Amino acid sequence: MKNNLTSIAALAALAVTAHAGTAAADCTLPVGVVYPTSVDWGKPIAETTLWVADMINEAGGVDGCRVNAILRDTQVDPRVGVDAARALVDLDRVQLLIGAVASGVTIPILTSVAAPSGVMQISCCSSTTRLTEIAAEGGANGLFFRTFATSNVQALVAAMKAQEAGYETITILYKNDDWGQDLGSLAAAAFAGAGIEVKAQIAINDDQPSYRAEVTQALATRPEALYLALYPKEGIAVVREWISLGGTTEFIGTNSLKSDEFREAVGMQHLGNFIGTDSSTPRTGSATAFVDAYTAHFNAPPSGPGLPNAFDAAAISLLAYHAAGRDATGAQIAAKVPMVTDPAGEPIDGDVAGFARAMELLSAGQPVSYQGGTGAVTFDQYGDVSAPAVFWNFGADGAITEIQYITLEEVAAFGASIE
Amino acid sequence: MIGMISYLAFFSTMAAIFAIAVLGLNLHWGYTGLFNGGVVAFFGAGAYGTMILGGRADATVLGGFGLPFLVALAGGVVLAGMLAWIVGLLTVRLRHDYLAISTFGVAIAFESLTRNAEWLTGGARGLRGFPRPFEAAVGNNFVYGLLFLAFVLLVLVLVYIGLERLVRSPFGRALRAIREDETAARSLGKNPTRLRLTSFVIGSMIMGVAGGLYVSFYAFVSPQDLAPILTFQIWAMLIVGGAGNNRGAILGAFLIWAAWTASGFLLARHAPVAMQIYTGSIQYILIGSVIVGMLLWRPQGLLPERLETSAGPDRTRPAGTNTTATTNKGVT
Amino acid sequence: MIQHLVDGILTGSIISLGAIGLTLIMHMLRFANFSYAELLGIGAYSALVFDRLLAALIPFMHEKIGPLSLTWTLSVSVVLAMVVTGASAVVLDKLVFKRIRENAGPLSMVFASFGVALILRNIITLAFGHRAQLYSPDIAFAIVVSFDPLLLIKPDQVFVLGAALVLMLMLHVVLTRTTFGYSHRAVAENPDLAQVSGVRLSRMVVSVWVLGGGLSAAAGVFYGLTNQISPHLGHNFVLPVFAATIVGGIGSVYGAVLGGFIVGIASGLSLMILPSGYTPAMPFLIIIAVMLLRPHGLFGEELHR
Structure with a gap:
């Protein structure tokens, strides 16, 4: 090469x-x-x-x-x-x-x-x-x-995936910053639109000594799946805590978790059902x-x-x-x-x-x-891009692998269907 | 050439804004002996107050009243004063270390509020679109930069003159009296709690002015502007410049801000690429060492407090450190 | 509810350990030491280094003890880390705080501690990188104690609570049964009188730093065992540890222990009323509440000027 x-x-x-x-x-x-x-x-x-x-x-x-x-x-x-x-x-x-x-x-x-x-x-x-x-x-x-x-694409396809997987309930954990707040509320709207009950939306702050209370709160809602709009740093802490408390390993995560660090620290044995979304990298x-x-x-x-x-x-x-x-x-x-x-x-x-x-x-x-x-890539009048989306996971050897490509049209159609 | 002037104007605007905040802190620490560990909360109150009152209307938040710039700025300053008054009522009577911790906590709580109260502050996404004051009237970005600098310098000079008069007034002498020996001041009929509270509120309002100018210049504010490092930087400016000396405070602001930007510039240019990821850490270590070094070898700062009364020429203690007899009963 | 309570106690034990040393140091040296919490970080990272070293030297000891994720090597490392951290605390005092103490007052010390904290945290970042590190990559599963109400507890956390209590008990014995304990109390109550009575003040200061450093190191390692370690570890504990100290009352060891548990429990329970976004502000709210309701802390001395 x-x-x-x-x-x-x-x-x-x-x-x-x-x-x-x-x-x-x-x-x-x-x-x-x-x-x-x-x-x-x-x-x-x-x-x-x-x-x-x-x-x-x-x-x-x-x-x-x-x-x-x-x-x-x-x-x-x-x-x-x-x-x-x-x-x-x-x-x-x-x-x-x-x-x-x-x-x-x-x-x-x-x-x-x-x-x-x-x-x-x-x-x-x-x-x-x-x-x-x-x-x-x-x-x-x-x-x-x-x-x-904008985060809407990721939010939409996350809901698409949740619907496909037949989840009826989901709990959202989002990073408490501009990106996470945006994604958290967009995802909540998308899940609700797709007929999935959002049990709770829990903010995860940076640099907290313990995430135990937040995780416990999420656990108490007993969701079928967990939506993770987190960065690797707090994502590792939260997901490890979640798993150790016996939470479900049905995860939908954002592109920010495309990280070897996250995979290594959480462990492949717990990430078998992890599905990631990303707004880009089309096929x-x-x-x-x-x-x-x-x-x-x-x-x-x-x-x-x-x-x-x-x-x-x-x-x-x-x-x-x-x-x-x-x-x-x-x-x-x-x-x-x-x-x-x-x-x-x-x-x-x-x-x-x-x-x-x-x-x-x-x-x-x-x-x-x-x-x-x-x-x-094409930009709209505001300099924004509309991107197609992909689903990805951590493949058998741990490498980040693209598993499904969703075209721009499919994303738009799904968006229209849940409005 | 024009670029150089333009950048210098920008740099001086930022440094002057910080200098205003440092002057506010100098009133707290240098003249009153109040350890304010939450400068950023009052800076932030001024910033958010100005932005909420003067910002553009926005359906998702309460604010955006679009008030004229000076009115909005005044509102921000009042908000900072109100926050200081509430915090002060609870804390100024406390021993210095409790005050340091609780004001440190105020800053974190305030940041938390701006990050979460989306209906008021826009949450972590911040508040946008404050029209830069008078920008449309000027048109030319270069000229605008110079005019804004002139405005900020004017405010700085006004604050400086006001403070100089304040600290030379009977009020200022009373402040130093309670700083040096509270019991003696009390015996002279001074009310230390009220004096401290007044000083705390005035100093915080000055910090609020700095915050209001800062957001007008940036045309945007978000919780990221309220990171605790700002409190540290403003403290560093005061320590290096010289607590208890308003000219020292201004000098410190320019020096530290210059050192901060220049070190970032030099590290970005000359540090090996593999080290680039750690430039932030190196900068923090440098600034931390400057502070500790100053406290070790020149605790009075570059421009020490000029004492007209009481103390002899051999005095080496930094201003405000010798608060009361009771706080010094520990190991010295 | 029950779960939040139990979680609060478990997190609280770590905060307590951190607060004990701080309360002693604040009492003796009379300044709010913002760099103190960085000792947790130093402890956690030095244990990491020792653990890796020992695991390489004597691999058969690198095995988990029972249901815990604690290994034999790590348990040895904790002790070594306590020594190293205690020593670094003494060195810091010699290099910085002692000299400032001699030249200036407590307010300069407060600010110097800000600077020291910044330096320590970033040296750790330079040495170990930004990445979060783990003592053990495996996830230790919680044990279901009860299904209704749901109550889950991790063996590691029970161990941490137990170990913390043992350390506190040892400290209690030292403070109440030894000459050192008496001298310490004498100095804290009245330094001048104590000196007249023949207590070597400088030696007392060193011993308090050693004690505080050691306990913080233990707290840091215990935290790393149940969570992860990052250069921000110490920084994340600044406010909780201060809150615990103030709740207990400065100078009171037992107050600090209780304060730690109160802060831990309150932070857990706070989620029932406040959205989780506000958790960073929780220790501050506790501090304010204490100052309004009980300005001396639970067991403390006068905290007004």
């Missing part, structure tokens, strides 16, 4: 020199990357982003310019994130900000840096419905995009190609949450930058995004050869349909 990629890269490099005739070293374009590198799940997201920038450079760079991706840590702290974004915009003169993860950081960056400064911002992983509201009010000036679908050639390429590049499969989304966020924004030209402003880059994700355009893969081809077409003024780690 590695050899294969290298040869593709070599070919692509040849192709680029042949077609564009410019080398990527003539000039340098700064691009700001603000991700929480000091958090365990944030680091791979940042690395994926830098990897895309490398590939874009290999494919000829943005409008012939080498992309200089400047990475800054947000520490999941709004003050640190906003300061980093501000420094990138003011000192490094970036027109494109890629980030952040936590909505509590992404939103102030958008409202106090990106939107007022006219810089385009794209996030891999912020799922809150707040962002849609801000865009709907015109607070984003059309500069904001995200490759992560397309491009999604598989992403997994293969990622595995080859990092010598490990993409097991953390948000990695294909981070890949696509970087790729789409950099391709749009290319289409807009090296001197483009944030607004001009944002205006080119639909050209990169045009369903009528030529399908483009997320690799060096694909990027080179895309740049060639975009330079010629032709739209392309980028097919990335999360499939063929």
Whole structure:
């Protein structure tokens, strides 16, 4: 695979020199990357982003310019994130900000840096419905995009799965943050719509000395299944406690639990009935190609949450930058995004050869349909994506395995059926 | 060049906002000897109060009254004062360590409230869309940044002048009197509890001003803005600058905020990639060491308290540490 | 209801252990030590290191004892961790608190303890990473004590409760039957008088740190045994442990024990009235309630100025 990629890269490099005739070293374009590198799940997201920038450079760079991706840590702290974004915009003169993860950081960056400064911002992983509201009010000036679908998709397919499995009752445990509160209430609505009784919705706070009381409360509702909208850290504590108290092992979990840490700490013997949902990674050639390429590049499969989304966020924004030209402003880059994700355009893969081809077409003024780690992405008027969904589980060897693909149409139809 | 100025304006705005909060804390600790371990609660009350009153209407929350900026800010400050009054009634009579713990608890309880009371605060999703004051009138983002800085600096100067006058007034002298020797002050007819409560409320309202300015600048607030680390940072600014000296408090705010952002910048740029994941931890260790080091080697801060009365030139104790005879009966 | 009560007692025993040391230190050194709870973390992580070491050296001891997830190696490690943590507490005092005590007053100490807590927590993060760690990856199942009302108890928790009670009993004996105990009480009541009577104050301070460090280490390991350990372990206990100390009254060992159980039980029962989102605020509400109803704590001294 590695050899294969290298040869593709070599070919692509040849192709680029042949077609564009410019080398990527003539000039340098700064691009700001603000991700929480000091958090365990944030680091791979940042690395994926830098990897895309490398590939874009290999494919000829943005409008012939080498992309200089400047990475800054947000520490999941709004003050640190906003300061980093501000420094990138003011000192490094970036027109494109890629980030952040936590909505509590992404939103102030958008409202106090990106939107007022006219810089385009794209996030891999912020799922809150707040962002849609801000865009709907015109607070984003059309500069904001995200490759992560709002939590509604995950909530809908969780209800779909619960209905399929014939559960009549379910209890929801959600992380008590913006993401978890959103998902918890959306899932509750979806379950209720699907005729499943939600016995309880229990908030799980970060960093508590004990989750025993919360788990006991959940146990007392005696649900047939448990819905887990948690991160691995508290998920491990809660699920271990739940299992040790003899709770059911019928779990439906969110994409955040796609984690080796979670699997190892809970143990495969208890996760046989675990079904995960994810809003993305559809069964397309491009999604598989992403997994293969990622595995080859990092010598490990993409097991953390948000990695294909981070890949696509970087790729789409950099391709749009290319289409807009090296001197483009944030607004001009944002205006080119639909050209990169045009369903009528030529399908483009997320690799060096694909990027080179895309740049060639975009330079010629032709739209392309980028097919990335999360499939063929399209943004709506608020910069949101509608994504298809998948079910996944921990396979026999413990590896995270996709078990069923639900198309966009199926998700929408199910959503309509329960309203 | 413009970028540099723009960033410096941004940096100074943030530092000035923190400086205002540090001035409030200085009134508590530097001049009154009250250990407020929950700065972020009063900062947060000002922030949320301003946002609820001045924010955009929203069907899902109670607030969003869209009041004019200054009215909303004043409302936030009053809210911070009210919170301080209630907390103060319960706690200012307490020995310093109880006060430290209960105010620390207030901050956690306040954060918990903002995280869970979705009908009021939007829950963890936060409150959005506060229109940045006068932004539309200015138009130009660069000019706006400078104007906002000017406004914040004006507030900072006003707070500074107000506090300087306050601490030189009879009220201020009475505060220092109870800080140094409560029994003696009481014998002179001062009411320590009432004086402390007044000081506590005023200082908290100043923190509320800082919170209100902060959300106006960010146009967004969420419980993530109220992490306990903010209390620690504001304390660090005061300790480094010099408790009991308002100029020291301002200097400390600028220095610590500069050190914080610069260390993040340098670590992000120069630390090996494998270490990147730990930059946050390294920064915390650095800042913690600065605090402990200051307390060990220069406990009076960079700009020590200028004492016009009583103490001799050889005085090395930091302000406010020598609260009462009773609290010092332990091992010293 | 019954389940919440029982759970509260089991969690409470860990809080109690943590609060005993804090109450002694707060009483003797007169400052709210925000770094104290980090000793739980130091204890838990040093036990982890010893456990891994011993398991590699003498693998046959790495076996579970009866129905517990506690192994022989871990039980040896607990003792070693108590020693290490006690020693680190003394070192911390020598490096930081002693020097600040000599130069400045108790309020500087409070703030220094904030700084020390931050440093300790992040050194642990640097050394062991952000990930949560487990002494044993297997899940120990609870035993159904009764079906109606449903009551489940884990053997580990019963062990923890028992071990905590044994430690407390040992402490009780030490405090009431030994010269050390008498000296300690003398110092706490009146340091000047005690010194005149020939008690070496500095030695007493060291012994209190050792004692507090040791008990915290035990609390940290017991917590890790029934839950998991992460760099935030100590931080998560700051407020509960303070609450227990204040409920009991500063300086009262028995008050701290009782306070721990009260905080544990109240946190469990609180879910019956408050949504679980508010649990972090619970210890604070307990503190406020105590200050309104019984300002001295249950067994404490005057807490007003």
